[in-house]
Structure formats: structure tokens, C-alpha cells
Amino acid sequence: MRSDGSAWSARRWLRSAGFAWAGVRHAYGTQANFRIECWAALGALGLCVWLRAPLAPVALACALVLSLELLNTALEAVVDLASPQRHPLAKIAKDAAAGAVLLGSAGAVLVGLSVLLPPLLARLGTG
Structure with a gap:
């Protein structure tokens, strides 16, 4: 599909997001490691909320791992x-x-x- 020339097009963005989501769904459906990493990320983010720990560094680390796994899946398919x-x-x-x-x-x-262990130990009364 050719670009319509506009820098921002909601329709084009939604179409691209649909393709991206299809890639995420494919990886989740076919890659065991991606599924494990998704659930580990959810657990880590849940711990952040429960412990009232800083969310941003953990969310960024989770996004990095999931993004790398998606790139790994794409590279394996191309190879x-x-x-x-x-x-x-x-x-x-x-x-x-x-x-x-x-x-x-x-x-x-x-x-x-580094982010979760100190508040976890404090909550458990051992820190």
C-alpha cells in the first residue's frame, strides 16, 4: 500500500498496528519462550504494583525482552x-x-x- 502522503493518518496507523498485533499474536501462539516472557513480565509488573515499586524501569526491561524476542522470531523466519x-x-x-x-x-x-528485592524484603520484614 502506498502512503497517502500525510505524516499522520489514523487509518494508516490502525492498519500498521493491526499488522504489528498480528506479529505479536503469531509469536505468542508459536513461541514458548515468548509466552513465558509475557507471563514473567506480567508477574514482574504485578509485583511492582503490589510493592509500590517504581514501574518504569521494570516496564522498560520487560518491553526490551519482549521486543528482542519478537525480533529473534522475525530473524529466524527470514533465515x-x-x-x-x-x-x-x-x-x-x-x-x-x-x-x-x-x-x-x-x-x-x-x-x-534491584527494583523489586528491597521493597519485597521490607514487606516480608527481613530487610
């Missing part, structure tokens, strides 16, 4: 399309994308621990 047979470069691309998710997840765990 599979371009190289249906096993190829060393295809493996490198897939492994590097998975590594990005791993590093993002490790960072998110550190953010979660």
Missing part, C-alpha cells in the same frame, strides 16, 4: 526462508539473535532484582 538447508551463516544469525534475547533477559533480571 529459514532464505536458507531452508542448514548453513553455518544461518546458524550464526540465529545464535546471535538468541544471544541478544539472553543478554536482554539477564539485564531485565538485574533490573527486577
Whole structure:
């Protein structure tokens, strides 16, 4: 579809958002790790609310992990399309994308621990 030339078009935005949501639904329906990360994010955000801890750093860390997982899913699909047979470069691309998710997840765990652990320990009476 060609652009209508306007910088802002609600119709174009809604159409694009629909495509994006289809990608999220596909990942949730086909990628076990994405489902796990979605539920972990929901749990972490719920803890923020319960503990009255700062929401922004945890929400940003969750969004980063979920975004990286979506990019990993997209890259895997493109690599599979371009190289249906096993190829060393295809493996490198897939492994590097998975590594990005791993590093993002490790960072998110550190953010979660630094933001949530002190108020959790205080609430439990051990901090």
C-alpha cells in the first residue's frame, strides 16, 4: 500500500498496528519462550504494583525482552526462508539473535532484582 502522503493518518496507523498485533499474536501462539516472557513480565509488573515499586524501569526491561524476542522470531523466519538447508551463516544469525534475547533477559533480571528485592524484603520484614 502506498502512503497517502500525510505524516499522520489514523487509518494508516490502525492498519500498521493491526499488522504489528498480528506479529505479536503469531509469536505468542508459536513461541514458548515468548509466552513465558509475557507471563514473567506480567508477574514482574504485578509485583511492582503490589510493592509500590517504581514501574518504569521494570516496564522498560520487560518491553526490551519482549521486543528482542519478537525480533529473534522475525530473524529466524527470514533465515529459514532464505536458507531452508542448514548453513553455518544461518546458524550464526540465529545464535546471535538468541544471544541478544539472553543478554536482554539477564539485564531485565538485574533490573527486577534491584527494583523489586528491597521493597519485597521490607514487606516480608527481613530487610
